[in-house]
Amino acid sequence: MNKSSTSKRRILLMAISLMLPITPMALAQATTGSIAGRICDPSGAVVSNVSLRVRNDATGLMQSARSNAWGEYSLAALPPGEYSLEVRAEGFTTITRSGLEVTIDRKIRLDFDLTIAMLSQTETVTAGTPLLQVQSVETGELMGSRFIVDLPLLGRDFLDLTRLTAGVSSGAGGNTLNLSVNGQREFGNSVLVDGIEVTANRNNDTTVRPSVDSVEEFKVVASGYAAEFGRAAGAVVAIQSKSGTNQLHGDLFEFFRPSPTAARSFFETEASPLRQNNFGGAVGGPVRKDKTFFFASYEGERMRDAYSYLDSVPPAGQVRFLANGNVDLSGLKDPFTGKQIPIFDPDVYATNYYASPFPGNIIPASRISPAGRAVLEDLFPAPNAPGIFNGWFNNFDSQQAYSYDSDRAAVRIDHIFSDFDRLSDVYHYGTFVSDTGDRFAGHIPVTGGGDADYGDSENSRSQTLSISETHLISNRWLNELRIGYTRYRLDQLSLVNDQNLASQYGMGNINLPGYPQTSGLPQVYLGFGAATGGSTYKPLHFLDDNQYFSDALAAHLGAHEWKAGGQYSRLSSAPFFSLFPTGFQYYGGPGLSLTGDPSYGFYDPRAFYYNGGSDIADLLLGLPYSVNLGQQLTNPTTRSWEGSFYVQDTWRVTPRLTLSYGLRYEYFAPWTETGNRASNYDLATGTIRIPPWLL
Secondary structure (H helix, E strand, O other): OOOOOOOOEEEOOEEEEOOOOOOOOOOOOOOOEEEEEEEEOOOOOEOOOOEEEEEEOOOOOEEEEEOOOOOEEEEEEEOOEEEEEEEEOOOEOEEEEEEEEEOOOOEEEOOEEOOEOOOOOEEEEEOOOOOOOOOOOOEEEEEEHHHHHHOOOOOOOHHHHHHHOOOEEEOOOOOOOOEEEOOOOOOOOEEEEOOEEOEOOOOOOEOOOOOHHHEEEEEEEEEOOOOOOOOOOOOEEEEEEOOOOOOOEEEEEEEEEOHHHOOOOOOOOOOOOOEEEEEEEEEEEEEEOOOEEEEEEEEEEEEEEEEEEEEOOOOOOOOEEOOOOOEEOOOOEOOOOOOEOOOEOHHHHHHHOOOOEOHHHEEOHHHOOHHHHHHHHHHOOOOOOOOEOOOOEOOEEEEEEEEEEEEEEEEEEEEEOOOOEEEEEEEEEEEEEEEEOOOOOOOOOOOOOOOOOOOEEEEEEEEEEEEEEEEEOOOOEEEEEEEEEEEEEEEEEOOOOOOOHHHHOOOOOOOOOOOHHHOOOOEEEEOOOOEEEOOOOOOEEEEEEEEEEEEEEEEEEOOEEEEEEEEEEEEEEOOEOOOOOOOEEEEOOOOOOOOOOOOOOOOOOOOOOOOOOOHHHHHHHOOOOEEEOOOOOOOOOEEEEEEEEEEEEEEEEEOOEEEEEEEEEEEEOOOEEOOOOOOEEEOOOOEEEOOHHHO
């Protein structure tokens, strides 16, 4: 999503609620969870200075805490996993609680009532029924690794499961994630992978999508955010990757989807050509037991398919090219009435201000545009289906080839220095190459000539690095520092890229020497709905380089659970693309055709071309209704930055009353061009102001 706003955005998040006792906010909830509660003796009085020790059953990670004067304790910043908790106080029975499942952004409330110890006694409790999440007002859904792996996923895209969350539906298709949350547009979501924002700088494309086997869990927070979350009006999607454990484990997989298992579409007459392979594996384990762990994964996908649909091209048998160069349009029938469409001479009206048709509906050779005729003959195929409305619409059965190859990999290293310090490094890599072929392939002589933005060649590479260090300052203070880097490259090319076809077909001033983006063909659009030629925006090249820094400090101070933090992002984007680099030619349809009768001396309200004329005739005369052409003459590098800070507190006023409140401030700096080469429109003078050093 492009953040070019020049205004500051202040967000004040204040939530005061009456509820059962709730746990304090924990640190870095985007990637970790917490356990907190209250400890009482048999009389119900709170017990202070109770020793608590939690241990991750898979990695041996341990963290200690003591209850305060109010009997409250907090164990924050716990990585996802299964934990055991030991509660020990002199004169009381030691309690061990096992099977505690901590997930990302989960705040487990666990109170203890101690009993007097007769001798040396230990009470062991194994968690049974999952503990309810009663300490947060946010709404959303958590998807664990088993849930992700067990559910059927077409294409193995785990983010498809986000649509199982209440309030989440598909968006309008503006980006790759395409989620509309509680009515917000698809551009309003924040996606975090291991705590690092991975949305692109323009339209919130999700640049990194880890392999299914590398995801520990992910959570969709749809509403009711705490102050630590921001930047988005829709959802926060937090994804946490798997880490290694003290046990070496791994898997290999291959999913094969052959053609016979795929249903054909409604318009296909033969079996689906789909052939899809997903393969890969994952391995994780200890480098040093209870200290250092690794996890690595890889997934590849190879897909071959074809899209089948009905398209519209100029109707069959209604345009005749005569040997003397004339073009006979006497057979051109109106789609609705089936009657001949009268073709009027635009030169007659321009000279005499009255309309007169071409004699016999035949356009003489001297008036025919060679380029227009070449487009009609070489870039539009002959219909291969009967069509509807006198053969004008749905008259071409398109079989458009599609291929997609992708590779995704991830490596994670976790190191526990002590009970007070731990470090995590995560690297994600992804690349894909896709080709959507020419829908007219094999039916026109120009390879790729039917692109018209229906087809393209696309490739992308994305990388993300996340480094986080968690430091337990004391039993009451905890800090987490996170550094991240993302790099995202996207290239889209037209099917006629690097071919100066416009010059070959006599279309001047399009293929310009020294400007490779002008190679190819203009896109030609006929008003009744047929299109062919090049692209309206390709070639397109994006390169994003973003750096992220964040720090958060949490404290357990009496009846208050306080937290403050800040984030800083340095954003860099190098976009290179033009709108209409090879031009867009629109030939007017009904009521707009330049070969119609502008005086409406001819008018048939039942006809499609109700005042005569035809976009096909306009093309043959070389008379587009409008032409668009644009060029980006430089290779800009644009930069911006984002900053935010927040403070929040959970105040346990009484055992039955808790106040939660917070403040968040965000600033999105305007985008600037590093070479100061940006131009702008001056409303006062009606001119475009261009820096003098560019002239």
